[in-house]
Amino acid sequence: GTAAAARMAPPPRPKVKQGKSVAFGRVDGENRGENPMNPPKMYYDPLFWLRDDDRKDEDVIGHLKAENDYFAAQTNHLKPLAASLYKDLLSHVKETDESVPYPYGPYLYYTRTVEGLSYRVYCRKKKGSDSEEVLLDMNELAKGKKHCDLGCFKVSPDHSILAYSLDENGYESYQPYFLDLTTRKPLSDSLPEISGSMCWGKNNDFVYYSKHDEAHRPYQLWRHKMGTAKENDTLLYEENDEEYWLGFFKSHDGRFLFCEVGTKEESEYRYIDLHSGDEGQATMKLFHGRENRLRYDVEHHEGRFIIVTNADGAKNQKVMVCPVDRTGKEHWKDMLPYEPARCVEGHMCLASQIVIVGRENGFSALWLLDPQTAALRKLEGFPEPVSTVGLGANKDYDTTQVRIVYDSLVTPPTTFDVDLKTMAMTRVHVKPVPEYDASQYVSKQLFTTGHDGTRLPMSLVYKKGSVFDKGAGPGPIFLDGYGSYGVCNEPSFASTYIPLLDRGICVVHAHIRGGSEMGRHWYEDEGKFLAKKNTFHDFISCAEHLIKEKWTSSDLLAIHGRSAGGLLMGNVLNMAPHLFKCCLAGVPFVDLMNTMSDPSIPLTCAEWQEWGNPNEEKFHAYMQSYCPYSNVTAQDYPAIMVLAGLYDPRVAYWEPAKWVARLRERKTDDNIIVLKTDLDSGHFSASDRYKYLREKSMEFAFVCDQLGAGDHI
Numbered sequence: 001g002t003a004a005a006a007r008m009a010p011p012p013r014p015k016v017k018q019g020k021s022v023a024f025g026r027v028d029g030e031n032r033g034e035n036p037m038n039p040p041k042m043y044y045d046p047l048f049w050l051r052d053d054d055r056k057d058e059d060v061i062g063h064l065k066a067e068n069d070y071f072a073a074q075t076n077h078l079k080p081l082a083a084s085l086y087k088d089l090l091s092h093v094k095e096t097d098e099s100v101p102y103p104y105g106p107y108l109y110y111t112r113t114v115e116g117l118s119y120r121v122y123c124r125k126k127k128g129s130d131s132e133e134v135l136l137d138m139n140e141l142a143k144g145k146k147h148c149d150l151g152c153f154k155v156s157p158d159h160s161i162l163a164y165s166l167d168e169n170g171y172e173s174y175q176p177y178f179l180d181l182t183t184r185k186p187l188s189d190s191l192p193e194i195s196g197s198m199c200w201g202k203n204n205d206f207v208y209y210s211k212h213d214e215a216h217r218p219y220q221l222w223r224h225k226m227g228t229a230k231e232n233d234t235l236l237y238e239e240n241d242e243e244y245w246l247g248f249f250k251s252h253d254g255r256f257l258f259c260e261v262g263t264k265e266e267s268e269y270r271y272i273d274l275h276s277g278d279e280g281q282a283t284m285k286l287f288h289g290r291e292n293r294l295r296y297d298v299e300h301h302e303g304r305f306i307i308v309t310n311a312d313g314a315k316n317q318k319v320m321v322c323p324v325d326r327t328g329k330e331h332w333k334d335m336l337p338y339e340p341a342r343c344v345e346g347h348m349c350l351a352s353q354i355v356i357v358g359r360e361n362g363f364s365a366l367w368l369l370d371p372q373t374a375a376l377r378k379l380e381g382f383p384e385p386v387s388t389v390g391l392g393a394n395k396d397y398d399t400t401q402v403r404i405v406y407d408s409l410v411t412p413p414t415t416f417d418v419d420l421k422t423m424a425m426t427r428v429h430v431k432p433v434p435e436y437d438a439s440q441y442v443s444k445q446l447f448t449t450g451h452d453g454t455r456l457p458m459s460l461v462y463k464k465g466s467v468f469d470k471g472a473g474p475g476p477i478f479l480d481g482y483g484s485y486g487v488c489n490e491p492s493f494a495s496t497y498i499p500l501l502d503r504g505i506c507v508v509h510a511h512i513r514g515g516s517e518m519g520r521h522w523y524e525d526e527g528k529f530l531a532k533k534n535t536f537h538d539f540i541s542c543a544e545h546l547i548k549e550k551w552t553s554s555d556l557l558a559i560h561g562r563s564a565g566g567l568l569m570g571n572v573l574n575m576a577p578h579l580f581k582c583c584l585a586g587v588p589f590v591d592l593m594n595t596m597s598d599p600s601i602p603l604t605c606a607e608w609q610e611w612g613n614p615n616e617e618k619f620h621a622y623m624q625s626y627c628p629y630s631n632v633t634a635q636d637y638p639a640i641m642v643l644a645g646l647y648d649p650r651v652a653y654w655e656p657a658k659w660v661a662r663l664r665e666r667k668t669d670d671n672i673i674v675l676k677t678d679l680d681s682g683h684f685s686a687s688d689r690y691k692y693l694r695e696k697s698m699e700f701a702f703v704c705d706q707l708g709a710g711d712h713i
Contacts, residue, residue, distance in 0.1 A: 012070055020048035022045050024593070024597050025038055037620065067657070071674040071675060075698060092496075093689075095114070096113060097112065106159065107127065108124060119142050135181060148687050149684075150164060151197065154200060155181075160182055170682020172649050173194075173212065178226075189228075189230075191230050195209075199257065205280070207223075210247075215604065221237045243263050244263055245606055246261045247259075247260045250274075253397045258298060264486075264609040268289060269296070288329050294329075299349045305324060305327060307332060308347050335374050364390060365389065368423070384410075387408035391405070400419065403415060407493040409509075412432075414430045416428060436495070450534070451534075451541055457511040458509065458542055459491035459509045463504065473550045476506070477505065477546060477557050477558065478497075479539075479546070480559075481560075482561060483539065484514045488516060496696055505558075512538035512542070513526045514532070529619070530612065532622075533571075557581055559583050561585060562585075566651070567592065583641070587645060590655050591658055641699065645677070645682045646677055646679045649683065
């Protein structure tokens, strides 16, 4: 009938409009990096017109809407399956639920959700009381809005004022607000649009915030005196190097405000002692000036600064210490000497212990470091080896315990309080997952060898009774990867995968270079800049292993990546499309060359420290060779579903739009390729939890349909 006819309709073709010659190298009046090519190289991009920074051009919006209509027609037959998946996804959500309350001063703070309501409610109770105080109901704030994200939620030091910020379109620019928690009335303080976070000073007198520059880079730190006009606010620091981003936070004991600027390769801190003199007059002091490839993070503990750093060639980082009045690197002394097998990623200072966050043997780990003796104790005794552990909400500095969260591919997030003296663990809370029995699922780790001999881990989970359980493969696999920025693809719990597992699909996480699962060298030396292609080769090696060992076949293998994981998808599709049945690409970073050449695009200059700068001869040809959009060729590609957000500042909507148009133009197969652009959201898709699950159900319906796994096993 008509639905079948709609599916036969040809895909939308972008209008034939004037393209643009894009310059790589020197352009007068633009920051093109340290050593741009001169004369520049020119490349013609026929689809450049799909870029509209204002997101208002009628032809552009018309094209995106035509793609959305085509998406709807091509996926219409999947609606019953999507409805079944949505029902399953929702069945594993405790719709009316409460987070584990965390102690902070005289209160217990927590959030709760209510069945049928899309957003969280933020609450607190006085310790020892059952009387609930609602601080912020996001459902009220989101009324009449298509999108509503909470940027920060900061209660003042005396717990009487709430500072919070909202993003109403997904572009990650936030409007700040203040609420008097005694009278429940908003305060008249009005601040400019901020980059998200705010931070209270010593007490309720001052609040700190940061602002974006034209390219959406946080670059200025400001101080606002409560009760005064924003025109009187003080600019404390401005970072003018476009490759450096600015962040700020208060030390855990509340004494210092730290301002950090940094790239992926180096960092530089400044600080204010909030307890010394008049806070309104205090100025920033430099901790230690930026140095080539020196990274460091600072916390304060009882009159000393505790530093996590890669100084002295400590690639996987170590812990150092210096006096509060002598912060230059020449005064730093080892506190926890370098151990290459232990990757130190961060630290939190409590009164009696320093908690070290890091990795060992490929998995996340936590240690307690005694600030007096430097004795180190690892938190151990977790039930499963393939798992994830990290810090929970720890607001109090002077405490006898630390809160941690443990989970795995089969175990939902489980919160423990750990006694800082005895290390005894008390289970406080297990995230409720209805209609789920962990004993019915199996998780394990596999290894394969990469193209250059590197040992590559994979973590996987499947349901008992599936073909994988019986060793009767090949079976359907959903292979997920990321592999950039040193971010690890952790083997953590996701209730959204249960409907896939229940339909007999095995979910596999590839741990590939570009992440830092096996240490910083996996990222710094072997997964970025001129070694970036290892990321793509590693993912292909994982896929080939799963096929060779009869876990799956190319007709039963779905792949998935989001954002920089979409760069991964774009490359493996160009390099080895025959391995895959279908691909799900979320907000994919696929127009590497055009984006990385243009300093006006959000993130670009900072990202030169990740991929390299295509305006420079050193990186140009190598980056060109792995830009997904530039390397689409006349070959067969698998079925592909692509998702984008119109207001996404991290991966602009035009990247997936251009990539899809070029794939359709050049590919030699009849497989489906669809693009859906959410016209009301940004990089992280819907803020409404029900809308988010509805979108997820259609994505999974596409995968299940392609793999022939629509029914429960």
